[in-house]
Amino acid sequence: MPEPAPEPTCETAPETTPEPALELRGITAGYDRREPVLREVSLTVGDGEAVGLLGPSGCGKSTLARVAALLHRPQAGTVRLAGRPAHGFHHRAPRELRTTVGVVFQQPRLAADPRLTLADLIAEPLRATGRRAEVRVRLPALAASVGLGGDLLARRPHEVSDGQLQRACLARALVLRPRLLVCDEMTAMLDASTTAALVAAVEEYRREHGTALLAVGHDRVLLERWCDRTVEFKTLLPR
Amino acid sequence: MTAPAQAPAEAPGKVPVPASASRRGPGRPSGARAWRTRASAALTAATVLAALLVPVVFPLDQQAVDLTAKLQPPSWEHPFGTDELGRDLLLRCVHGLRVSLLVGVVAALAATVVGIAVGGLAGALGGRTDRLVMRVVDVFASVPHLLLGIFIVAMFRPGVWPVIASVGITHWLSTARIVRAETHSLRNRPYVDAAISGGASRWRVAVRHLLPGVLPQAGLAAVLMVPHAIWHESALSFLGLGIPAHQASLGTMTEAARGSLLAGAWWPTLWPGLFIIVPTLAIAGLAGAWRERINPRVRSELTL
Numbered sequence: 001m002p003e004p005a006p007e008p009t010c011e012t013a014p015e016t017t018p019e020p021a022l023e024l025r026g027i028t029a030g031y032d033r034r035e036p037v038l039r040e041v042s043l044t045v046g047d048g049e050a051v052g053l054l055g056p057s058g059c060g061k062s063t064l065a066r067v068a069a070l071l072h073r074p075q076a077g078t079v080r081l082a083g084r085p086a087h088g089f090h091h092r093a094p095r096e097l098r099t100t101v102g103v104v105f106q107q108p109r110l111a112a113d114p115r116l117t118l119a120d121l122i123a124e125p126l127r128a129t130g131r132r133a134e135v136r137v138r139l140p141a142l143a144a145s146v147g148l149g150g151d152l153l154a155r156r157p158h159e160v161s162d163g164q165l166q167r168a169c170l171a172r173a174l175v176l177r178p179r180l181l182v183c184d185e186m187t188a189m190l191d192a193s194t195t196a197a198l199v200a201a202v203e204e205y206r207r208e209h210g211t212a213l214l215a216v217g218h219d220r221v222l223l224e225r226w227c228d229r230t231v232e233f234k235t236l237l238p239r
Numbered sequence: 240m241t242a243p244a245q246a247p248a249e250a251p252g253k254v255p256v257p258a259s260a261s262r263r264g265p266g267r268p269s270g271a272r273a274w275r276t277r278a279s280a281a282l283t284a285a286t287v288l289a290a291l292l293v294p295v296v297f298p299l300d301q302q303a304v305d306l307t308a309k310l311q312p313p314s315w316e317h318p319f320g321t322d323e324l325g326r327d328l329l330l331r332c333v334h335g336l337r338v339s340l341l342v343g344v345v346a347a348l349a350a351t352v353v354g355i356a357v358g359g360l361a362g363a364l365g366g367r368t369d370r371l372v373m374r375v376v377d378v379f380a381s382v383p384h385l386l387l388g389i390f391i392v393a394m395f396r397p398g399v400w401p402v403i404a405s406v407g408i409t410h411w412l413s414t415a416r417i418v419r420a421e422t423h424s425l426r427n428r429p430y431v432d433a434a435i436s437g438g439a440s441r442w443r444v445a446v447r448h449l450l451p452g453v454l455p456q457a458g459l460a461a462v463l464m465v466p467h468a469i470w471h472e473s474a475l476s477f478l479g480l481g482i483p484a485h486q487a488s489l490g491t492m493t494e495a496a497r498g499s500l501l502a503g504a505w506w507p508t509l510w511p512g513l514f515i516i517v518p519t520l521a522i523a524g525l526a527g528a529w530r531e532r533i534n535p536r537v538r539s540e541l542t543l
Contacts, residue, residue, distance in 0.1 A: 071432050091441050099438040111429040115451055125437030169433070176437065 019083030020046045021180040021212030022068055022101075027077035029060075029067055036075060037063050041236045045180065047082075050206070050213040052223030055233025061216045062106075065184040068214055069103045082179050099129060102173030102211075106185035108165035112157040118168040119143075119153040125176045138175060146171045146201045163194035170198060174205055180212045188217065199226055272528075279524030286518040290337040293330075301330045301487055310504045320506040322492075323499050328507060332514045334487040339515070342402050342472040347464040349407035354414025355450075355457050361415070362422025363445055373419065376412050384409035385474060392475055397483040402475055406468045414460045418453050425452045455533050462526040466519035473515050489515045 022045040030036030037060035045051045055061050066072035067079060073089035080086070081100050086093055105111040112121055122143060123135045143153055146167040157165055166186065173181060181202065187195040199222070206213060217223050223230050294301075305325035313320045319328035361372040379387075388405040395401035425431065426449060434444050469489075475481030476490025484491050489511045496507035 066432075069432075069436055071436060090435060091444075095438045095440075098436055101436060103433060103436045105429040105433065107429065111433050113430045113434075113448055124434065124439070128434065128437055128439035128443055172433065172437065 020044045020080075021049070021082055022214060023078075023080040023083075024064070024068065025078045025080075027064070027067055027074045027079070029063055029072060029074035029077075038067070038074070040077070043231065043236060045212050045214050047179075048206070048210040048212050049229075050215065050227040052227035052230035053214065053216045053233060054218060054220055054223055054230055056218065059233050061218075061233055062184050065103070065182050065214065065216045068180070069101045069182050070098055071103070095129065099125065099176045100179045102176065102178035102181045104166070104170050104173045104181070104183045104186045106188050108162055108169050108189070109157065111169050112165055114157050117154055117156055118148065118160065118165075121157075121168050122153075122171040122175055125172060129176065142171050142175060143168075145205060146174075147197055163190050163198075166190060166194070166198065167201070170201065174211075177209060178211060180214060181206075183213065183215045183217075185217050186215070187219070187222065195222065272531075275524055276528040279521045279528065282517060282521035283525055286336065286521065287340070289333055290340050293333045294337065297330070299327070299330055301334045302326065302485070310499060310502065310507075312504070313506055319510045320504070322495065322507045323504075328492075328510050331487040331492060332489070332510050335489040335492050335511060336514050336518065338399065338482060338486070338488040339469045339472050339490075340518070342399060342406065343465040343469040346403045346406035346410065346468040346472075347461050349403065350410040350464060350468075351414050351457055351461040353407065353411035354460070355418050355453065357411065358415035358418030358420075359422050359445065359449065359453065362419040363426055363441075363449060365423070365426070369419070369423075373416075376415055379409075380412045384412075385471065388471060388475060389478070389480060392480045397479075397481060399482065402472050402481045405475065406471045409471075410464055410467065414457055414464070417456050417460055421453045421456055422449050425449050459526060459530055459533065462522065462529065466523045469515065469519050 022043070024041060024043045027038050027041045028036050029038045041060075041064060043051075043053075043064070053061055053064065063072060067074050067089075070079065070081075070086055070089050070093040078085060081097055084097060086097055088094070113124075116124065119139060123139055126132065126135050126138065139153075140150075143150075148164065148167050148171065152160060152164055160168075166189070170186070183202070187198060190198065202213065203226075205211065213227065215223055215227055220230070303326060305321070307325065308317070308321050309323055309325040311317055311321040311325075317327050317329065319332060322328055322331070357372060357376070361369045388409045391405040391408055392401045395404075426444075431444055431448055434448055439447070472481055472488065473490035473493065476488045477494045479494065482488040482491050484495070492511040493508060493515075496504075496511065499507045
């Protein structure tokens, strides 16, 4: 495994705060004026812990993942990321807080801007946060760690397979070294061997950086083997 | 054993395919449509070249009055004939086309910029801003735009720029609607969420992720708007509100030719009329071909 060794940048992990990476308290969330999908849900993901969230489709797993990533504003409840409360969501969340969570979505085709090459796709968060200089240092190592060869990086999304694109999306989620990685059905569209490779890449990265994980899915076997503990969605609901 | 002889003709499982469809792939336009596209392209090119080159290559005075040669029918000396003041109609038509094309292109560009700005803002911000802006658009759209255009040019001295402003101000509405709808669908894509999660600012999301997705549709709308703008220029000039009467434009020429028509001279009306119709149809034909390219469903629906 090629190690991203020549990196003088400070790591976020060493301070090892006892604060949990993610703390959701009494989250009620839904869409428009319809009946809320989540009702007073609470969930804690400890620092460096891997939590699997299981549940049938339509139960609100993805909504919960989006709330955790500060991409959906709940109607009630509090979200704390590494101990810091979130007061805004989407663009209203402060940039430092947004970037403490990396997200991987279910469908890589929709999660990748069709006009960017995979290299630009992965480097996009670095450029967006004004860390352009790090692109050349970080990109090759990170791409290699998710299993993307040099030739693939110059291609655009329509020229690669779903699995390769999802690897790029994973790299994009990790490029800012988040404290928490949210995988929303990351492997649902992929075959078994690609799934195994992606999970291995995530685990490799987590072992190195101590990133916490919230993996959402309905593949019980996978999540139970992957995560430290799994949570059944219905147990989060009151009564 | 005579029966098997005809069997290959209707082999089982073979769907009869029309000859035209089998010859050309699904992505290739069929013969008539390709011909139309080529004709449109050729005519558009000829129009643009004529408007750009003729005044440079033949620096003749299009305003030169020759009362001894007034209302001459088409001849070798004056291929399109002369008007009621003895001015050469071919030369004036080309100069008029120049003005009309200038107005058409600049007005369409201005309207497109305004449309992208307004539609993009409404689509990207959503919520209350979106509703408010789109109601304003509806109000503008409820007024017949020629009427609004007349109102705007009437406030200024006749000239090219009031006409451009008038067409630009009245024609951004459809572009704004298109851009707003497109932005709305793009901004809820997961890749926009991923960008936000990666720390991208609103501005960066708008410029990097939303605008490039909107530009093809907006560009098409802009090209489709050019013929429309030319018609508006001609209509306003015909009514005496657009380009000043002495300056050659397709609208002022048609207007000036009305008197000659009663005197039995058909040519001062015919040529400017053709110069309005042919280039605008050619540009619209090109835009139609482009639309079929970026939105193949339109083509398949037309073929059905």
